[in-house]
Amino acid sequence: MKQDIQHDMQHAIATYASQIGRDPLLIQGAGGNISWKDGNVLWIKASGTWLAEADTRDIFIPLDLAQTRALVAQGASDFQSARIDDSTLRPSIETSLHALLTHRIVVHVHAVDVIALAVLQQAPALLQELLAGLAWAWVEYAKPGAELAQAVARAIAAQEQTDILLLANHGLVIGADSIEECALRLADVLRRCAASVRQTGALAPEAARITSHEPELVAAGYQRCQDAAVQELAHDPLSLSLAREKWVMYPDHAVFLGAVSPVMEAQESLPDFFQRMAGKPVCIIMAQQGVMLRSDCTPAQEAMLACYAAVTARIANVSNVVCLTADQIAALLNWDAEKYRQSLSENKH
Ligand SMILES: [Zn+2]
Known part of the structure; x- marks a missing residue:
């Protein structure tokens, strides 16, 4: 019984x-x-x-x-x-x-x-x-x-x-x-x-989204992300600012998508970008162009990126956001905090 x-x-x-x-x-x-x-x-x-x-x-x-x-x-x-x-x-x-x-x-x-x-x-x-x-x-x-x-x-x-x-x-x-x-x-x-969801939807026509770096990125093992909401991260100005300035807002984000903002600026070359990232990030948010995913990106990482797109679409003001500190991120990733802080300051652009 x-x-x-x-x-x-x-x-x-x-x-x-x-x-x-x-x-x-x-x-x-x-x-x-x-x-x-x-x-x-x-x-x-x-x-x-x-x-x-x-x-x-x-x-x-x-x-x-x-x-x-x-x-x-x-x-x-x-x-x-x-x-x-x-x-x-x-x-x-x-x-x-x-x-x-x-x-x-x-x-x-x-x-x-x-x-x-x-x-x-x-x-x-x-x-x-x-x-x-x-x-x-x-x-x-x-x-x-x-x-x-x-x-x-x-x-x-x-x-x-x-x-x-x-x-x-x-x-x-x-x-x-x-x-x-x-x-x-x-x-x-x-x-x-329940938050109001910002209707981003500012995507340029498909053809215009093809980035000059796309063939290079495909050769480097990336493919275009198929999730339209995630693609918005590269186009919506507020989402882009958040990704640049306040990349890690919650623990799983850092654990699955990395501690350093993977926004690639239009003027940046691919080798420079990879050097700045100290490797190949799981995803690349190419400003005003689109989002590329590393081909070995796992379903969990894709889910985390979709979550990030959904969270950013619900935030109305970048300056109100408190992101995790360098020490908090280092602790999550079991990194040496000092080493991490240094890598962050080197990566400032
Ligand atoms: Zn939890």
Whole structure:
């Protein structure tokens, strides 16, 4: 009987998870997460798996909840030792978020509407109005893992009830006691945070978009990006400014698309550009020309680029955006911070 109930829950979660996971405005690639608690067991998505696959493969692994919470309290970011099965999958790096909230169901999404808000300087004040009446908390930016867990623990401890966490420069976490409640709460937050989407659509006619560098780039292993919304990044003046000046606004962006802005200016030669980038970036945003993708670009990287296009189309003012600092980016990529800062200053043009 107990096993049946557990099985039903697993099935219901898998259906819900795959639904959310297939919405690129909520989840991109292996990002985001869902967990549920069953007594002392915390079921969490495995690291690197896609929520979209939840209904076709086993992506959840069981952890001992008490042990996981003890690890979180110790500042751990690896929860392998709390596993109670022999799966070879690793628990998500964001496991701590899920253990800290006491709700039965916890969903973490990288919703583009929420990200576009959560990168703004005035986000806390704006959200105060938008989320009035809800049990929500603002969490200052922290590196995903142990540091984010500490920031979340502080935010939760500061108030009586927290059902919703708005993570600066990152995304959204919802806690609820059933899937239905979770879905309603998520829909409510998304409705309140819905941003107006700038209609870029300034694309030049197809023929005019062919860049003089295209044959050279094809020879270098690039191909034209087929996503019209991503192509807009090269044409929309505001998106271009954002890409030039505030390239890294949230963690996965740096991890999947690189730390240095890949905007290639019209007057720049390809060898100069590659030298400035210290290699071949996953994508190249050629100002006023178009966006090229490296041929080995993965579906996760493409999803992250589409997310970026969707976020930038929801931002109305470049100067209001707070991007990640050199130190924060270096920490994400496990780089030597000083070396990274130097590479950034060399790359200023
Ligand atoms: Zn996240």
